[in-house]
Amino acid sequence: MGARKKSAPAKRAAKSGKTATGTKPKAIVAPAAKPRAKAAPRAGKAKGLLPMVAGNWKMNGLLGSAKELKAMGAFKAKARLRCDVLICPPATLIAPLAKPAAAAGIALGGQDCHPEDKGAFTGDISAPMLKDAGATAVILGHSERRTLHGERDELVRAKAEAAYRAGLIAIICVGETQEERKTGWTLDVIERQLKGSLADAATAQNTLIAYEPVWAIGTGLTPTLDDISEVHAAIRKSLVQRFGEAAAAIRILYGGSVKPANAAEILKVPGVDGALVGGASLKASDLNEILNVYRS
């Protein structure tokens, strides 16, 4: 998936300084056509914090899934992993899994939260509720929320602020669609999402970024290792520009079809500080193979 050629409308748009859909991009990290060396001045790993492997169970899992979590914990202890492990089960499982997760040294997270702390919002879950149930983190702005629930950057940012108020770590997801990748707008889209979705209070302690190309989620497709490296470097550059040198420690995860077969090469890409794993996080047998990359 390294398509870097622009389509005719995209070329026209590029000339006029507008996106293919006609709106002028607010800020550009680096034009997609620029040589890679210029677009990737910082490709270092996040400083000071352990990498993280986070499992996103999505709408999967019942009480019986505790056995998978326990098996992940047993492996974590045996392999003396040099990474943080976070599992984000459905909200219904956070409280029941809290005890086994704590015993296993695995943190729990939510998959979304409401921007308000409480109120008349039928069906929604607030950040304080996640915290109360035993979560320490929450995934925000996942592409399935952005696409299926129409979530926009401003809402993701308000949710991040709610997460911080509750003392939760926010994992902010960004990523381009296949069309955006094909037309060369990947870095612009990511920059726009970062600008809009990240709250001013973001720090390395309360925030992680997950780069998840939409077209790679659940499809078995992944970007080339060079493309992953390029986007992670652009994210790092943007973070440091906005938040200063301290942002060199914000962890940037890669997500999208991470599997036992590709985890080792992806997790070794410069600038990749861990993974956000969907399908392959449901079974301990799969996730443990991914975690094995961080065995001591």
Ligand code: PGA
């Ligand atoms: P996947 O999902 O690993 O199944 O592609 C990743 C995600 O959606 O976070």
